Amino acid sequence: MLPTLGLLLGCQLFGEVAARGLSLPIPGPVLGLAALILILWTNPPVAETVRTTVGVILANLSLMFVPAGVGVIGNLDVLSGDWFALLIILVASTLLSMLAAVATFVGVSRLIERRSE
Amino acid sequence: MNGVTSLWSYLSTTPLTWLTATVLAYLAADAAARHLGNAPWANPVLFSVFLVAPVLWLTGTDYATYFEGAQFIHFLLGPATVALALPLWDNRDTIKRSVAPILLALLAGSLVAAGSAILLARAFALPTEVILSLAPKSTTAPVALGISEAVGGIPTLTAVLVILTGIIGAVTVTPLMNLLRIADWRARGFAVGVAAHGIGTARAFQVNEVAGAYAGIAMALNALLTSLIVPVFVRWLM
Numbered sequence: 001m002l003p004t005l006g007l008l009l010g011c012q013l014f015g016e017v018a019a020r021g022l023s024l025p026i027p028g029p030v031l032g033l034a035a036l037i038l039i040l041w042t043n044p045p046v047a048e049t050v051r052t053t054v055g056v057i058l059a060n061l062s063l064m065f066v067p068a069g070v071g072v073i074g075n076l077d078v079l080s081g082d083w084f085a086l087l088i089i090l091v092a093s094t095l096l097s098m099l100a101a102v103a104t105f106v107g108v109s110r111l112i113e114r115r116s117e
Numbered sequence: 118m119n120g121v122t123s124l125w126s127y128l129s130t131t132p133l134t135w136l137t138a139t140v141l142a143y144l145a146a147d148a149a150a151r152h153l154g155n156a157p158w159a160n161p162v163l164f165s166v167f168l169v170a171p172v173l174w175l176t177g178t179d180y181a182t183y184f185e186g187a188q189f190i191h192f193l194l195g196p197a198t199v200a201l202a203l204p205l206w207d208n209r210d211t212i213k214r215s216v217a218p219i220l221l222a223l224l225a226g227s228l229v230a231a232g233s234a235i236l237l238a239r240a241f242a243l244p245t246e247v248i249l250s251l252a253p254k255s256t257t258a259p260v261a262l263g264i265s266e267a268v269g270g271i272p273t274l275t276a277v278l279v280i281l282t283g284i285i286g287a288v289t290v291t292p293l294m295n296l297l298r299i300a301d302w303r304a305r306g307f308a309v310g311v312a313a314h315g316i317g318t319a320r321a322f323q324v325n326e327v328a329g330a331y332a333g334i335a336m337a338l339n340a341l342l343t344s345l346i347v348p349v350f351v352r353w354l355m
Contacts, residue, residue: 025344026260026344027198027340028195034202050200050203057200058200058203062143062162063161063190066142066165066190067190068258069162070165070187074173075273078273079277082244086243086278089238090282093229093233097230097311098289098308098309098311099308101312102222102305105218105301106304108222109218112217
């Protein structure tokens with residue numbers, strides 16, 4: 001568990017330093033993700049070292065959003081008089097975005113499969 | 118009585134109390150969600166919030182005090198994002214074969230997420246700073262806050278809208294995809310990752326490992342794309 005935690009934190013730290021140092025518009029952890037992929041690429045056995053701990057973390061990803069979620073309850077007044085419109089917009093926009101993404105993904109995949117046949 | 122009061126004044130201010138409360142609430146919420154067969158509406162984030170918030174309200178605890186304990190969990194979001202590298206690595210062969218669908222679906226999902234939010238908010242005649250706060254709602258919180266600040270939105274409002282979007286996406290993705298009869302886990306996961314960032318990704322992992330991997334890719338790529346397109350959209354559509 002500890003080697004994995006050290007590796008994850010090290011990658012994140014690298015990502016934060018790179019993002020700030022090069023003033024990139026990408027969050028540090030996302031660059032850290034890219035760094036870990038590079039490590040796995042050059043040293044595949046690392047995958048087995050980190051598998052158990054990473055599995056536990058990703059299976060409980062929801063836990064990490066609880067503190068921010070609780071913050072929402074205390075800040076609901078920022079929605080003020082617009083809350084009803086905002087709720088409708090959020091639901092509609094989220095559904096539309098998922099529809100656009102899934103239709104494109106499935107459509108392009110089928111097109112490519114048909115061509116390669 | 119005095120002893121009880123001083124004990125409570127210790128408990129209510131020590132980070133340990135609220136760290137423990139957060140973990141216990143999540144364990145109960147997760148157990149409940151499993152018991153309900155991970156039904157779409159049985160969202161562990163939502164359930165946990167509903168357990169913790171009344172306790173804070175009843176004990177008169179402010180968010181700053183709560184966060185002193187909860188920050189240790191909040192902090193894990195960073196390492197957890199890095200950890201998404203493993204499912205991406207495991208699925209590298211299928212990912213290599215689906216580069217075109219990934220990039221085009223990213224473009225479609227990201228453009229529609231920001232564009233529809235701005236246009237709908239304009240149709241509802243919402244104040245400008247509210248529209249600007251809404252535009253980056255589908256991307257992961259740290260990026261969304263940065264974009265909101267850069268274009269003139271209200272970061273606190275953006276934070277609330279981002280979390281609500283995540284929960285809406287996580288709750289609606291399964292019924293929506295089942296309704297459309299989408300059997301491709303890559304497409305299902307990707308859609309929820311692009312529209313509903315990490316909370317959507319957490320839902321995807323709950324349902325299927327491949328869906329989770331693709332949700333993770335979508336979330337990471339969308340963080341990058343949204344920070345590029347929202348400033349442009351704001352100039353065009355406002």
